[in-house]
Amino acid sequence: MKKSAMKIPTSPLKAFTVLFCCQALLTLPTVAQAYIGPGAGLSLLGALWALLVAMGAALVFVCAWPIRRLMRRLRADKATEDPALVDGDADMAPFDAESPPAVQRTEHTEPRQ
Amino acid sequence: MTATDLLLLPAPLLQWLDERLMRLLPAPWAVGLWAVLAAIVCMELYRALSPQQRIGQIKQQVQGVQQQLAHYDGEFDGAWPLLSRMLTLAFTRVALVLPATLLSAYPVIVLLLWLHATHSEGWEYIFLPVLCLVALACKFIRKID
Numbered sequence: 001m002k003k004s005a006m007k008i009p010t011s012p013l014k015a016f017t018v019l020f021c022c023q024a025l026l027t028l029p030t031v032a033q034a035y036i037g038p039g040a041g042l043s044l045l046g047a048l049w050a051l052l053v054a055m056g057a058a059l060v061f062v063c064a065w066p067i068r069r070l071m072r073r074l075r076a077d078k079a080t081e082d083p084a085l086v087d088g089d090a091d092m093a094p095f096d097a098e099s100p101p102a103v104q105r106t107e108h109t110e111p112r113q
Numbered sequence: 114m115t116a117t118d119l120l121l122l123p124a125p126l127l128q129w130l131d132e133r134l135m136r137l138l139p140a141p142w143a144v145g146l147w148a149v150l151a152a153i154v155c156m157e158l159y160r161a162l163s164p165q166q167r168i169g170q171i172k173q174q175v176q177g178v179q180q181q182l183a184h185y186d187g188e189f190d191g192a193w194p195l196l197s198r199m200l201t202l203a204f205t206r207v208a209l210v211l212p213a214t215l216l217s218a219y220p221v222i223v224l225l226l227w228l229h230a231t232h233s234e235g236w237e238y239i240f241l242p243v244l245c246l247v248a249l250a251c252k253f254i255r256k257i258d
Binding site: 036038039040041042043044046047048050051053054055057058062065072 | 152155156159163168172175179182186189192196199200202203204206207209210211213214217218244245248249251252257258
């Protein structure tokens with residue numbers, strides 16, 4: 001008597017066929033009861049939203065990288081041309097202890113009667 | 114036993130309870146009470162089944178990584194670990210939340226099926242809004258992630 005044994009498909013084509021059949025079987029049910037409520041569903045939606053945001057942030061980061069790099073290079077060029085402008089104190093006059101202050105203090109006293 | 118049989122398993126118990134409840138309350142109030150119970154059981158089940166502490170930690174970690182990425186000013190290669198960590202954390206959060214969400218829906222599906230089979234039309238206009246409001250209230254009061 002010949003024994004029959006279940007063989008696991010090894011070739012990619014066979015594996016694909018088996019997966020395709022499983023997928024087709026899953027689409028067969030005629031009735032399905034399902035519920036995702038507002039409470040626990042909101043948590044799931046929050047997690048899915050966070051996933052979307054993470055994917056979006058990664059995409060934006062990659063797409064905006066050349067612009068960020070360009071901006072950084074422009075900023076660096078500007079800094080080498082005029083370091084005072086970058087420091088933000090170009091319009092400030094150097095402090096001179098000898099020169100008098102621009103506004104002199106005057107003291108008002110009440111006339112004595 | 115099919116999946117539907119499994120969902121109808123608690124029906125005799127619900128019927129027995131409902132008969133006693135209907136002696137005390139009018140039908141719409143009884144449906145409302147069932148909705149309140151379903152929402153509380155659903156949310157508490159979700160809270161018990163999901164790793165709340167870990168989900169909270171992941172939320173904070175994702176925020177931290179996003180901030181690091183926003184202020185990142187190095188070479189592009191150095192950003193890959195941050196991007197990969199952010200996506201890994203986001204997928205982990207979904208994986209932690211999903212099973213508990215599906216399992217906690219069981220009592221509500223049971224009640225929906227039983228109410229559909231036993232109550233006259235119009236019960237859903239009371240059941241669903243009350244269920245939503247109470248579930249959301251539970252989520253925010255109990256601070257469920």
